[in-house]
Structures are given as C-alpha cells and as structure tokens.
Amino acid sequence: MADGQLSQTINDIAEDLSSEDCKRLVYLCSDLHGDRCVEDVRGMLRGLVRSGDLDHVILLELMLRIKRYDILKRVLRTDKRQAEGILQNGCVVSEYRVLMADLSEDMGKEDLQSLIFLLSDTLPRGRLEKATSFLDVVVELEKLEQVSSEKVDLIEQCLYSIRRVDLAKKVQRYQSKGKGSQPGTSVHRPKEKQQCLPKIQPRAAPLPPPVSRTGSHHWPKPQAPENLKLAVPETGSQCCQGSVEAYPMRAEPRGVCVIIDCVGSDGDMLEQTFSRLRFSVTVWKWLDVEEMQSVLREASGCRQLQGADAFVCCLLSRASGGELLGTETRGPGLRLDALRHLFTPQACPALAGKPKLFLLQSYSIPDPPGPHGVRDEDLETDAPATACVAVETVPMDADVFWSQCRTEERQLGRGGHQSVYLRALCAALLKGHKRKRHLVDVHTEVNSVVYEHNQRQPGETYTVQLRHTLRKNLFL
Numbered sequence: 001m002a003d004g005q006l007s008q009t010i011n012d013i014a015e016d017l018s019s020e021d022c023k024r025l026v027y028l029c030s031d032l033h034g035d036r037c038v039e040d041v042r043g044m045l046r047g048l049v050r051s052g053d054l055d056h057v058i059l060l061e062l063m064l065r066i067k068r069y070d071i072l073k074r075v076l077r078t079d080k081r082q083a084e085g086i087l088q089n090g091c092v093v094s095e096y097r098v099l100m101a102d103l104s105e106d107m108g109k110e111d112l113q114s115l116i117f118l119l120s121d122t123l124p125r126g127r128l129e130k131a132t133s134f135l136d137v138v139v140e141l142e143k144l145e146q147v148s149s150e151k152v153d154l155i156e157q158c159l160y161s162i163r164r165v166d167l168a169k170k171v172q173r174y175q176s177k178g179k180g181s182q183p184g185t186s187v188h189r190p191k192e193k194q195q196c197l198p199k200i201q202p203r204a205a206p207l208p209p210p211v212s213r214t215g216s217h218h219w220p221k222p223q224a225p226e227n228l229k230l231a232v233p234e235t236g237s238q239c240c241q242g243s244v245e246a247y248p249m250r251a252e253p254r255g256v257c258v259i260i261d262c263v264g265s266d267g268d269m270l271e272q273t274f275s276r277l278r279f280s281v282t283v284w285k286w287l288d289v290e291e292m293q294s295v296l297r298e299a300s301g302c303r304q305l306q307g308a309d310a311f312v313c314c315l316l317s318r319a320s321g322g323e324l325l326g327t328e329t330r331g332p333g334l335r336l337d338a339l340r341h342l343f344t345p346q347a348c349p350a351l352a353g354k355p356k357l358f359l360l361q362s363y364s365i366p367d368p369p370g371p372h373g374v375r376d377e378d379l380e381t382d383a384p385a386t387a388c389v390a391v392e393t394v395p396m397d398a399d400v401f402w403s404q405c406r407t408e409e410r411q412l413g414r415g416g417h418q419s420v421y422l423r424a425l426c427a428a429l430l431k432g433h434k435r436k437r438h439l440v441d442v443h444t445e446v447n448s449v450v451y452e453h454n455q456r457q458p459g460e461t462y463t464v465q466l467r468h469t470l471r472k473n474l475f476l
Contacts, residue, residue, distance in 0.1 A: 010059075012075045013076075014042045015434065017071075018436045021066050023133065024104070024105075024135065025066060027139070028066075028101055029062070032048060057087070060072065060076055060078065060083045060086060063076065063083070064080065064084065064087065065093055065101065069252050073252075094149060096152070099152075099174050100134075103134055103171075104138070106166075106167060107133075111162055111164055114161075115137060116137065118158050118162065119137065122141070122144075123137070123141070156168050156172065245472045245473070246473040246475060247310070247473070247474050249474075249475060249476070250309065253280040253308075254277065254278045254309055254310060254476075255312065255354075256279065256280050256302060256308045256310075256311050257274040257280065257314070258282050258296070259281065259282065259283045259284065259316075260285075260292055260296075260315050260316065260317070261283065261285045262285075262286060262287055262315075262317040262318065263317065263318065263363060265316065265412070265418060266361070269418075269426055270283075270359075270422065272426075273426040274312060276430060277433055279312060282299075287327065288328055289326040289328060292315075292324070292326045293334060293338075296313070296339065297342060300347060300348045308350075309355075310355045310356070311354065313339075313359070315339075316361045316419075317360075317361075317362055317363070318364075318409055318412075319333070319363065319365065320333060320365050323335050324336070324362060325365065330365075336404075339358070340358075340402075353399060355401060355470060356401070358402045358403070359425065360403070360404040360405065361404075361405050361407075361419050361421055362404065363412055364406055364408055396469075397469065398471055399470060399471060400468060401439060401474070402468060403425075403446075403465070405421035405422075405462050405464045407460070407462045408460075419462075421462050424445070424450060428442045428446050429442060432475075438474065439476060440470075450464050
C-alpha cells in the first residue's frame, strides 16, 4: 500500500473511533507496539502496518476484534464474513488479549466496582481509583505479573466471585484450549496468499444504506448548515461521558427510523441524515391521521426492531392543541400520549431497554373562533387551559428522548420553506456523530441555533421543548 493511501486509510479509521475503541486497540496491540499512548492511535496503526512482519491485513483484524463492522465496510471495503475468511490464514493479535478485551466489553459498571473491591488488597488504591474499565484493571494486574496469557486463574476466580459465571466460563474455555498465543508472537502469511488479499482503497464519500421509501411525492434534499454555535445546556444537568454507561450502538444497521412527513418540507433531509447515521430509514409522505396511526402501529410491531439498538420516529405535521392532524386542517388528531403508548415496553417489547427518539416538528393551526366570534384564548378562566398539552407529561417511560418544536402553520405557505429546527438538528446530529458527542449536548447546539433565529426573526419564532428519560449516554 502506498504511503499516501495508507495515511488516508488510517486517518479515516481513526476519525471514526471512540475513546473506548482507541483504548481497546492500544491494549490489543500492546504486545506488538510498546507505546500505550491512546492519543497516538494513528501513529500506532501506521507503525504496525509498516512493520516488517505485518501487512495491512492487521487493520482488518483490529476492526474485527473491536466489532467495528461499519468501518470494515466503509473504509476497508470488506465485511465481517470476508474479513473472517481472510484471517483464517492466521491472526496477529494474541487470543489472550482478545479475550480480555471481550470481557471488558461485557462487563457493566456495577460488575467493575465489585471486581475493584475484590482486588483492593492486591492493587494499590491509587491505581484502582483511576480504573474506568476492566482493561484498566487488567493492565495493572499485568504490571504486577498477577495476570498474563498463561496466568488467568485470578481473573476466573474474581468473575465467579462477582457472579459473572458466563464470563468465567469464557476464561475456562480459553484455558482448556491450552494454546493461547504468546505475547509478541506474530503469524507469517505465505507470500502467495498475501498476493490474493484485496487491496484497501481510500474511502470515498460514504454511501447510505438502502432506503425503504413509500409515497409518490419527492422533494429536493436541502443541505444542512455547517457553522453552528455551541450553547450552555438548558437541561439543568451536566453530562459526564466517562462516568455513565452508554447505550450499545453496534448493530448494523444501528436501528430503525420512521419518518412521517405530512407537510412535504423536510422529510428528505431527515432521510439523508439518518441514512448517514446508519439507520434503516422508511419515509412516508402526505398521510392523514388514520394513515399515520396505521403506519405507527405497524412500526411498533416491526420484526426489525428485535435486532435494532435504537428507534427513531420523526413526525412533521400540522397540529391543533396537543394533537397532530396529519394532512387535515381540523381534529380529531393523534394525541401525543397515544404516540408514546405505541412504543412502551408493554406495547413494543422489542424496544424494552433501548433508546427511543421522538423528533416532532408541529405547525400550529389557529384555533377556530368560538360562539359569536369569541376566541377561546379571549375567555377568562380559573382552570388551566387544556388545549395545549405540555410536552413534559409525555415521556413517562424510561429510555425516551422527546424533542418537539412548534411554529405557526402560516410559515408553510412560503415557497421553499424549511424548518430552522430540523435543519439545525440534522447538521448537529452529523457533527455530533463525527465528534462522538452525547445526544443531549447535540440538542443544546440545536437550541442555540433556534434561539439566534428567534432573535433575528421575532415574527417567525420556533419553540423547542426537550424532555428525556435516558438512563445512559447516547451517542449516534
């Protein structure tokens, strides 16, 4: 592989890696590359490929080991099955390090704390306090020569003690093989087989996965803005990425995204965005309330949800009070609570424990005049108004992210209308994906853009309300 092509490929890989991915890579390669600096992953990968004993197939193996099948496909132009077939000729990373990395991925925060407590007499307290993952603990044990490729009894005993029998059995199977690769041992591939390996091409623009589309209306795909400003979070709580467990997002595709565009303005932009985020996207356009309810009921029973890591529902609709009207101009419409109930763990068990995102852009229709031309808002009353349902009452169940933006329906009458909220949301989601930012922080950026728009255009204001019950960090 030419130096320029190699550098481009490694850079493309590194840009898509999370901090946890980098930590696992450094650990997996620690027998092959002495530097444990997580920040210099690019240099480490470049050094490995340039090594006399190794070739570019080490990149395939590493992406396979950390289960980044998306990088295998988009950057290295292969898939899991092909990579496994290539590696049948021999692997470089030791089986022991693969085992430790897999154990770390399967170990939750509570398990880690129990393990650290058990080892409090074995490891110095200062080192244990800095441990944020199982791999951190293993590295410290390796330094004290308590654990090695031929010495994993301590790990097995600890796993049994914290009642992770499933993980302890993995260690048993490793021991029973009796052939764990020794540290520093590399496998030499025959010259004739190396010539048959596919060459890695530098990544072009990422291609979206196949999209399922229903509807006869097609609209141009607007481009999302790139220059957005970051604002202080308005959620009232800080998001610490390192201290809270993250929702797993390793399925391919990552999840299911249903887009219902009843106004014909931004559905295509949302489709493009979530396709790039590696979701399986279905777009429906110009639905009335009954059709909208039917599509949502069908989505809640979709078999594809079983293997998905997340669900996204985007709704663009006219609205009256707390009801979505679809293409109609008067109610009754779809109530927000009814929408939520379709995807509760009871109604949709396939999504239990998984993040469910609801992104709504509603265009409020003025309430019709009451008797004798008197509008409802002109009437004095001591009771709270019931026409406007507060968004805060909607996400009652866990693992829900609910973001709704309201603006006036009259904006739809302008040619080429595009929602400021959705345009900012799409841009922030794509930037957040690249920078591995938490979804709440991404939404803060959207708030900033909408706020600045409202300051400039007071006659075209948008109101954004966010409510979530996420139990873990969510990175799209």
